[in-house]
Amino acid sequence: MSLFALFDSARTRLQVIPREGLGELIEPARILGIRRAPRIVSRGWVWHLGAILLSEDAVYATGDIIRAHEEVRRGYPAESQRRRAELAAAARRGGFAEGQTVHLGWTPIDLAAVGEGAASGPLALVAGVPSVRWSAMGGFVPLEGYVEERISLLLHPPLGMGETPH
Template structure:
């Protein structure tokens, strides 16, 4: 049986040359010389987006919120959630992301050691000695090896019209 870290190393090897998406961190607004400065999202690296997981060169992260950087525009919103997403998209643009660029925020590093000891970390767990992943908050666990195979294949060869 293949170990947890080995599964991710194999996936990294298969993903060499595949496109990565950028990671960002939200920095709250602050005052500079008494002038308020708006919140911004600053770059914090890149990762391959594999569903509920983000795979970096050294680690594994749990996916948080995904948005596209956009210039701030005044407009009416039907819902407060739309206003908040627009504010985050503008914060990413202010932080240096290109217009329309995909940005991951609110991600969390997973503790692979805890999983290897039989515990869990985010969507990862060990069940009967096999690494598994919960592919949605309400979904069940799926074998990690098969999940990674499917997600790597989708990233390397997206369905027509998906990009």
């Protein structure tokens, strides 16, 4: 199955699953020397398949993931927590709903290049088989099985702790 056919089939199966936001951080220009708050604006909607984000017409490598939240003033024990809170507030200012998942730092994947043997993002041909590196330290696994597993998890999520089947 070609890469394009694989992702077209995935899109068809994922139509019943809600998509998540694809965002871009915008740092507004200063007005009269006054810094304006950054915001994260929508660049579309995607299904999150682990290391891959799939939109209606493109495939992206996953970057950072945040949830949009209203800005809250409080102390943070770590600078990284402060930065995540700032990004969550920027997503809210940019129009994302409270609690909505937003993907940042994503990069487009060139499926044609992968099909010709080049790597693009987490995708590459390994021994002629389209494969995905599911983590920075992980090895490559066949893409078709990886996508199938991710779709299955979205369609049939495992029961969380404390939940009982209906």
